[in-house]
Amino acid sequence: MRALVVGGGAREHALAWKLSQASGIDEIYAAPGNPGMAGIATCVPIAADATVELAEFASSLKIDLTIVGPELPLVLGIADEFARRGLVLVGPSRVAAELEGSKVFTKEFCLRHGIPTPRARVVSDRGQAAAAVKEIGIPVVFKADGLAAGKGVLVCRNRDEVETAMVRYFEERAFGAAGDRVLVEECLDGEEVSFMVLTDGTSVLPLASARDYKRVGDGDEGPNTGGMGAVSPVPLEPALATAILREIVYPTVTGMAAEGRPYRGVLYAGVMATAGGPQLLEFNCRLGDPETQVVIPRLEDDLAQLLRAAAAGELGAQRAAWKREAAACVVLAAAGYPGSSRRGEPIGGLGDALAQPGVLVFNGGTALQEGRLVTAGGRVLSIVGRGATVSEAVAAAYEAAAKVQFEGVHYRRDIGRGLA
Secondary structure (H helix, E strand, C coil): CEEEEEECCHHHHHHHHHHCCCCCCCEEEEEECCHHHCCCCEECCCCCCCHHHHHHHHHHHCCCEEEECCHHHHHHCHHHHHHHCCCCEECCCCCCCHHHHCHHHHHHHHHHHCCCCCCEEEECCHHHHHHHHHHHCCCEEEEECCCCCCCCEEEECCHHHHHHHHHHHHHCCCCHHHHCCEEEEECCCCEEEEEEEEECCCCEEECCCEEECCEEEHHHEEEECCCCEEEECCCCCHHHHHHHHHHHHHHHHHHHHHCCCCCCEEEEEEEEEECCEEEEEEEECCCCCCHHHHHHHHECCCHHHHHHHHHHCCHHHCCCCECCCEEEEEEEECCCCCCCCCCCCECECHHHHHCCCCCEEEECCEEEECCEEEECCCEEEEEEEEECCHHHHHHHHHHHHCCCECCCCECCCCCCCCCC
16 A cells, blocks of 8 residues: 655654554655655655645555645645545545634634634734724734744734734734734633544544644743644543533534535644633644654554544544553754744754664754755754653653754753643
């Protein structure tokens, strides 16, 4: 059986690594892939958002199973292109992926189906935003409607930060067309929870719990990023998990089906656990990065089997078993990230990092330059430690991370703090 992983980051490296252990998978392709994946997959120089070209490639090779890492191909309709050719792809259709592609759509969907979510106003200029802030009050959250690589959210805790957001969204237009419409949303108190499930459009299979660390600096300081680290498992009260499924996940799956947008694939709910119950902050239509890097290594089952069951509408008969071990991921980022980041810096120490017991290294922003591994900007490497406890996993990840060198490397030093 042939499998295709769409994407070229650390998340996709982790998926390819797990698929390489699946029974029945004989060949793995990655598009475009990265140098770290080359040992387990054939990397194909097709961009992740070239949906038609990818579908034609998969058709020509008779690919049996495709999994998509990043959100953009899904929002662009890659699942539809594959379906038209009779190919198996795990992921939502273009209209179903609007749950991530448009925060305004998701907010309105929640209101239609009684899904708890913070109150918000949709605005498109400074005047409307000012009125919304006055109505909702400070602190307040600004969210770009469209895709912004995880960086389109600004939490404003005072007037100065509101003014900064106004300039970013409406004068600088920092998020381009993604910011044509903006949600001005109530800022809730509580604990943020990442809740990922696999669904076939009817049945739902919860995945292992995880926590990610979005901001670039320790103590959750600085701007948002795609994610600077993750830990799995994390404490999740059974009553809270049940409430998230009952009040958010199941109504979403049934609501999407009722609206003629059946949702199949991974559904990632970003939830705020408040004193009054769970509130939906956002949906992602794919596995998180770096959450995948800590969840997937803990999966005992055959990943390919679960994915094929989801695609075939047969997930109800599946159960997922998880290793008792913990995993922690520390993301090593290039100088300048999450802004414009440096490229072409030689990477050293990977062999020493991989020599540490229980350590995995997944490539993200890497490239080969004259045969040498160099940085390609952004989030360069995901260093994953594993251990019997979260504290052991965190210690292993940091010990390995300290052995990797490249000019300008930076990473958070507080991943797992309070959980270890």
